[in-house]
């Protein structure tokens with residue numbers, strides 16, 4: 146079993162602005178921590194240098210007019226008048242935007258390709274997971290939707306492929322859902338903080354896909370504060386049964402680190418050990434269902450100097466099947482200190498979210514309600530059990 150790490154230091158060109166929360170150091174320092182633990186090594190994570198996605202590949206998920214606009218932005222960012230979602234807010238213009246975004250799309254495309262052609266069983270594209278980008282619009286820090294491009298390229302080459310996309314980022318995976326909403330070959334399942342509270346304001350249980358894809362978009366909106374226990378429940382009752390019923394050839398997992406309770410942009414309640422447990426469950430599902438084939442990406446995560454780096458290192462460890470010692474490498478801690486941050490006390494050190502018993506119970510009850518709606522097939526007026534592929538036992 147071989148695992149690829151599709152990453153190059155050149156990916157730090159995806160820098161939206163100097164003070165932007167999606168700092169490229171989130172990825173570079175995560176890879177440094179993986180290296181510090183000895184994970185980037187032949188037989189463990191084998192590094193592959195990514196290539197830039199071609200225009201033809203990007204065109205599978207984006208309009209020609211939008212790609213042309215992104216190219217134009219990157220050539221003269223200071224003259225950009227705004228438009229296509231590229232403005233002075235979440236997703237600002239920057240020099241070289243097209244090349245930087247197409248490199249992320251190329252990396253995730255290569256990650257899928259190297260697993261599907263059999264050279265690797267698992268692959269990790271840590272700079273990927275830009276799940277908000279739409280066909281003709283940059284949204285929420287995302288320019289090109291690397292996952293949508295990668296999966297569409299894979300489907301083009303292998304029309305009978307079945308892909309299960311699991312998104313545990315704190316935000317709804319709206320761009321990926323949109324790209325495959327009418328396609329029953331791709332099941333998308335997003336676990337996220339409810340759109341009642343968080344950007345992008347979508348991802349409710351009644352968003353279930355359309356046409357032939359009806360029933361193949363699944364959403365579990367979670368209440369603020371959703372704990373490790375809530376996530377374990379959602380995995381038991383939704384993630385595992387839907388993956389088993391769908392029987393994918395490959396799992397693509399967007400592993401945004403912003404569902405952590407200390408993330409400054411969101412309000413969910415996962416802990417570092419909670420993330421570790423989800424990663425081992427996702428890898429085990431790939432073993433059970435598709436001969437281990439899995440592509441993991443990064444995603445959001447804004448407590449970047451501490452939690453994000455540890456969470457993605459634990460993901461890498463799960464992918465290569467290694468337990469890591471809790472003591473953080475001294476050289477890496479020195480790097481974090483040099484950037485003005487205090488390194489955490491250990492790889493899994495985390496006091497967890499602090500909720501009083503009443504709130505904890507109500508958050509769990511709200512999670513149970515969301516799960517029940519998903520399993521009932523929450524179309525207005527739908528009969529319970531109308532879901533096209535959920536097994537009877539899961540309804």
Ligand SMILES: [Zn+2]
Pocket residue numbers: 314315316401403444445446
């Ligand atoms: Zn996010």
